[in-house]
Amino acid sequence: MRGMSLKIIPEHIDPFRFAEQSLRLEGVVKIIDMHRLSASLNSTNEPVAVKLEFGVDEQGITFVKGHLKTTLILQCQRCMEPFVYEIISNFVLGVVNSLEEVDSLPEGYEPALAKDGLLALRELVEDELILNLPIIPRHEPDICKVKLPLADAGWEQEKGENPFHVLASLKHKQKLKSGD
Numbered sequence: 367m368r369g370m371s372l373k374i375i376p377e378h379i380d381p382f383r384f385a386e387q388s389l390r391l392e393g394v395v396k397i398i399d400m401h402r403l404s405a406s407l408n409s410t411n412e413p414v415a416v417k418l419e420f421g422v423d424e425q426g427i428t429f430v431k432g433h434l435k436t437t438l439i440l441q442c443q444r445c446m447e448p449f450v451y452e453i454i455s456n457f458v459l460g461v462v463n464s465l466e467e468v469d470s471l472p473e474g475y476e477p478a479l480a481k482d483g484l485l486a487l488r489e490l491v492e493d494e495l496i497l498n499l500p501i502i503p504r505h506e507p508d509i510c511k512v513k514l515p516l517a518d519a520g521w522e523q524e525k526g527e528n529p530f531h532v533l534a535s536l537k538h539k540q541k542l543k544s545g546d
Contacts (some may be wrong), residue, residue: 395488434453
């Protein structure tokens with residue numbers, strides 16, 4: 367994506383007009399403009415490639431089909447080094463004017479709230495990226511600079527060994543003391 371001059375996706379659009387005309391948008395959104403997301407990133411240089419398709423389904427639901435692709439630089443929570451995380455996401459949103467309309471959306475649609483007839487596309491993209499973040503960003507154990515003690519110290523349990531065998535022996539000793 368670097369070096370390419372892709373069109374910036376507009377911040378707000380009228381989703382109902384776009385859907386009536388079955389319009390498509392393709393371009394980028396800058397991560398640096400996404401304040402909720404950029405706070406948790408090490409780098410905000412890479413833009414998000416966005417493809418959006420608007421339409422109205424056979425039930426009269428105004429929808430947005432989306433595809434996002436980007437690479438984020440997070441911080442590994444094990445070694446605290448940069449962690450490269452790629453997000454490729456496809457989603458389908460049903461556009462609603464109020465929270466009351468959310469319950470009437472058919473299965474398969476996530477809600478997208480249009481405020482005053484406008485849909486905030488940058489917020490929509492940012493929400494989708496946040497939903498795709500890992501709960502705890504970290505490298506795979508074999509490539510992380512911090513090695514897990516269980517893997518290195520040979521603490522793997524012998525096959526078939528009961529982890530509670532110590533408790534069983536204590537219980538046996540207790541029975542012997544009490545004379546049962």
